[in-house]
Amino acid sequence: xxxxxxxxxxxxxxxxxxxxxxxxxxxxxxxxxxxxxxxxxxxxxxxxxxxxxxxxxxxxxxxxxxxxxxxxxxxxxxxxxxxxxxxxxxxxxxxxxxxxxxxxxxxxxxxxxxxxxxxxxxxxxxxxxxxxxxxxxxxxxxxxxxxxxxxxxxxxxxxxxxxxxxxxxxxxxxxxxxxxxxxxxxxxxxxxxxxxxxxxxxxxxxxxxxxxxxxxxxxxxxxxxxxxxxxxxxxxxxxxxxxxxxxxxxxxxxxxxxxxxxxxxxxxxxxxxxxxxxxxxxxxxxxxxxxxxxxxxxxxxxxxxxxxxxxxxxxxxxxxxxxxxxxxxxxxxxxxxxxxxxxxxxxxxxxxxxxxxxxxxxxxxxxxxxxxxxxxxxxxxxxxxxxxxxxxxxxxxxxxxxxxxxxxxxxxxxxxxxxxxxxxxxxxxxxxxxxxxxxxxxxxxxxxxxxxxxxxxxxxxxxxxxxxxxxxxxxxxxxxxxxxxxxxxxxxxxxxxxxxxxxxxxxxxxxxxxxxxxxxxxxxxxxxxxxxxxxxxxxxxxxxxxxxxxxxxxxxxxxxxxxxxxxxxxxxxxx
Amino acid sequence: xxxxxxxxxxxxxxxxxxxxxxxxxxxxxxxxxxxxxxxxxxxxxxxxxxxxxxxxxxxxxxxxxxxxxxxxxxxxxxxxxxxxxxxxxxxxxxxxxxxxxxxxxxxxxxxxxxxxxxxxxxxxxxxxxxxxxxxxxxxxxxxxxxxxxxxxxxxxxxxxxxxxxxxxxxxxxxxxxxxxxxxxxxxxxxxxxxxxxxxxxxxxxxxxxxxxxxxxxxxxxxxxxxxxxxxxxxxxxxxxxxxxxxxxxxxxxx
Numbered sequence: 052x053x054x055x056x057x058x059x060x061x062x063x064x065x066x067x068x069x070x071x072x073x074x075x076x077x078x079x080x081x082x083x084x085x086x087x088x089x090x091x092x093x094x095x096x097x098x099x100x101x102x103x104x105x106x107x108x109x110x111x112x113x114x115x116x117x118x119x120x121x122x123x124x125x126x127x128x129x130x131x132x133x134x135x136x137x138x139x140x141x142x143x144x145x146x147x148x149x150x151x152x153x154x155x156x157x158x159x160x161x162x163x164x165x166x167x168x169x170x171x172x173x174x175x176x177x178x179x180x181x182x183x184x185x186x187x188x189x190x191x192x193x194x195x196x197x198x199x200x201x202x203x204x205x206x207x208x209x210x211x212x213x214x215x216x217x218x219x220x221x222x223x224x225x226x227x228x229x230x231x232x233x234x235x236x237x238x239x240x241x242x243x244x245x246x247x248x249x250x251x252x253x254x255x256x257x258x259x260x261x262x263x264x265x266x267x268x269x270x271x272x273x274x275x276x277x278x279x280x281x282x283x284x285x286x287x288x289x290x291x292x293x294x295x296x297x298x299x300x301x302x303x304x305x306x307x308x309x310x311x312x313x314x315x316x317x318x319x320x321x322x323x324x325x326x327x328x329x330x331x332x333x334x335x336x337x338x339x340x341x342x343x344x345x346x347x348x349x350x351x352x353x354x355x356x357x358x359x360x361x362x363x364x365x366x367x368x369x370x371x372x373x374x375x376x377x378x379x380x381x382x383x384x385x386x387x388x389x390x391x392x393x394x395x396x397x398x399x400x401x402x403x404x405x406x407x408x409x410x411x412x413x414x415x416x417x418x419x420x421x422x423x424x425x426x427x428x429x430x431x432x433x434x435x436x437x438x439x440x441x442x443x444x445x446x447x448x449x450x451x452x453x454x455x456x457x458x459x460x461x462x463x464x465x466x467x468x469x470x471x472x473x474x475x476x477x478x479x480x481x482x483x484x485x486x487x488x489x490x491x492x493x494x495x496x497x498x499x500x501x502x503x504x505x506x507x508x509x510x511x512x513x514x515x516x517x518x519x520x521x522x523x524x525x526x527x528x529x530x531x532x533x534x535x536x537x538x539x540x541x542x543x544x545x546x547x548x549x550x551x552x553x554x555x556x557x558x559x560x561x562x563x564x565x566x567x568x569x570x571x572x573x574x575x576x577x578x579x580x581x582x583x584x585x586x587x588x589x590x591x592x593x594x595x596x597x598x599x600x601x602x603x604x605x606x607x608x609x610x611x612x613x614x615x616x617x618x619x620x621x622x623x624x625x626x
Numbered sequence: 627x628x629x630x631x632x633x634x635x636x637x638x639x640x641x642x643x644x645x646x647x648x649x650x651x652x653x654x655x656x657x658x659x660x661x662x663x664x665x666x667x668x669x670x671x672x673x674x675x676x677x678x679x680x681x682x683x684x685x686x687x688x689x690x691x692x693x694x695x696x697x698x699x700x701x702x703x704x705x706x707x708x709x710x711x712x713x714x715x716x717x718x719x720x721x722x723x724x725x726x727x728x729x730x731x732x733x734x735x736x737x738x739x740x741x742x743x744x745x746x747x748x749x750x751x752x753x754x755x756x757x758x759x760x761x762x763x764x765x766x767x768x769x770x771x772x773x774x775x776x777x778x779x780x781x782x783x784x785x786x787x788x789x790x791x792x793x794x795x796x797x798x799x800x801x802x803x804x805x806x807x808x809x810x811x812x813x814x815x816x817x818x819x820x821x822x823x824x825x826x827x828x829x830x831x832x833x834x835x836x837x838x839x840x841x842x843x844x845x846x847x848x849x850x851x852x853x854x855x856x857x858x859x860x861x862x863x864x865x866x867x868x869x870x871x872x873x874x875x876x877x878x879x880x
Contacts, residue, residue: 469816473660474640
């Protein structure tokens with residue numbers, strides 16, 4: 052390696068065939084800090100001749116070797132996972148992808164498929180020096196059937212762009228997430244992304260009509276039908292939906308769009324406790340029923356982090372000033388006004404919050420705080436919810452919504468809230484929910500856990516983590532633990548934000564404690580974010596050994612050399 | 627002092643629109659209607675003036691067919707004390723609106739009329755100005771700041787900062803007056819749930835143009851509506867020399 056460098060420096064004009072070979076000290080020969088895997092010994096190293104071949108195949112502008120340019124593609128959105136790829140390829144067509152994969156398979160060069168690089172479990176970035184196969188060059192919308200709402204698009208199309216396109220035809224995409232401005236549909240399908248409207252429009256397993264996938268050996272598997280029903284043999288596309296790019300590279304997606312709702316109503320609610328949140332959700336399911344389209348929650352720590360870290364974002368409820376007396380005001384004569392700001396009912400000894408009878412307009416939140424004995428200085432939780440309805444008839448929807456709101460307010464489960472009166476107001480309510488992840492990221496490095504749990508126990512995990520951090524790391528008062536997520540789907544996003552950066556010490560306190568807690572409550576260690584690199588070693592917490600063995604067999608069958616996205620999801624360290 | 631706030635129900639400003647095939651107007655891609663954003667700002671200002679005790683009663687008024695009432699529910703939820711609906715199935719152009727508002731302002735002995743500077747559907751920017759002329763009141767349009775001067779109790783004045791092309795202009799005028807709100811005057815609050823629920827149960831007073839003694843005669847006819855010309859896609863240039871050459875010869879900005 053030392054010799055090679057001298058040779059290179061002295062004879063720059065002479066092309067060395069080992070130009071891309073890494074030296075012994077290169078990080079690619081070290082053990083991965085996250086998963087303890089080492090670079091698979093059967094994989095080849097990139098040679099200049101390989102790069103030349105890719106340039107001839109794809110065109111020089113679609114081959115990136117510049118280290119500076121590669122930096123952002125080598126690192127994930129959360130800046131937690133850092134790869135060391137020396138090469139990014141940007142194919143323009145499925146044929147390109149097929150040729151590239153055939154070549155890589157032949158040469159035993161591992162690749163990592165990458166869309167918008169918005170994944171949250173390190174699944175879209177290299178672990179060592181895997182070649183990054185970017186779909187960002189494949190952004191064509193191939194077709195849209197107005198009568199059925201079936202959209203066919205290349206894998207690199209950004210979700211927001213697709214939604215804008217189908218809006219013009221009176222449709223919406225069946226999924227929506229905070230990353231919609233950057234994430235690509237291929238990645239969405241590969242991760243079986245959930246998002247903010249799964250409650251109403253279902254999972255991608257149901258809304259994807261067809262796929263075009265390139266297999267490890269370059270074979271193009273054309274499953275791109277736009278039929279709603281097609282029971283002809285094994286439904287192969289289901290294998291690739293959620294496989295996180297480990298079984299094949301998705302190059303095109305056929306997806307069922309939904310008619311754009313004529314009436315969209317959004318409400319922002321403040322609840323005194325998580326139990327109240329669950330009650331509101333239950334009432335929403337019965338009273339809003341078929342028009343309910345989203346039910347999200349966030350705790351007070353999320354609200355604070357968002358207001359502190361991001362400009363121009365504020366709690367829509369702080370100005371109204373009619374909070375604690377709200378439920379009384381509904382029944383009271385017009386003209387009575389509450390004087391306290393913010394929902395305030397707290398009981399430091401229980402986590403279920405106060406009963407309806409203790410709403411008093413003279414309650415002083417500051418006195419309640421002093422009785423909290425928690426070493427981490429975190430007050431008993433208060434919660435907010437964003438609820439949205441989609442329907443075809445505004446008057447009908449507004450009538451149901453009014454009845455629902457009156458019910459939850461009179462039962463005391465909602466202390467205060469507001470209804471969006473324009474799309475701008477609706478967007479700003481959603482904005483609060485959608486930027487929590489970013490705000491946490493600005494406050495510190497984030498340990499992110501995406502969990503499925505029975506709704507009744509969901510927030511107990513957040514409290515358990517807070518207590519564990521307080522007892523194991525009492526000197527770390529700066530660590531922020533917060534919970535939010537798709538409460539309507541039983542999906543919690545638990546974030547632990549560490550201002551000083553990722554640290555082994557913190558990680559060891561959190562894991563496997565969190566996974567064990569989840570296993571103990573029969574939950575899932577990954578509701579929608581996937582396994583990626585982050586949880587590749589933790590599958591046993593949610594799946595049986597037998598199930599994992601069957602997954603490994605499928606992987607071996609479809610990718611015998613293990614060149615597509617190795618080290619992720621179901622991974623066995625090669626001997 | 628009583629304040630009159632006129633609010634208009636328009637296509638929600640965030641909804642994409644396109645020109646109708648027959649070029650007679652625009653159509654919304656989503657059937658979402660809301661209060662005109664500038665009217666919302668005017669109403670928010672009225673509520674703030676009431677919170678500062680300058681105003682005793684806020685009259686929210688809207689004009690049009692039956693369906694426009696929900697904008698008054700919003701106004702009541704935000705803090706209006708009374709809601710008036712001038713019912714008319716006919717097309718209401720700015721002059722007719724100004725005449726109707728003038729009649730109401732006189733009848734209710736209003737001390738200040740607060741309007742949005744323009745509606746986002748027709749962008750006329752005329753009603754406030756015409757209203758002031760009909761009432762012979764001073765006017766301050768494009769207001770970005772409103773202060774009430776009560777130093778002489780019998781002669782209340784409004785001190786208004788306006789956004790004009792050259793910068794900011796401050797006017798002082800005796801009340802009653804007409805003020806139209808611009809974007810930076812304030813940020814409207816959300817309507818809280820308890821207020822929204824109360825607002826649904828409130829009465830809306832209905833008036834007819836005849837009872838106000840106003841005849842509605844359209845003065846303007848829309849000839850044609852066209853979409854703005856499409857922007858050409860950007861092109862890449864290979865070096866600075868080419869950029870300069872194209873800025874000079876094609877874009878003609880150098």
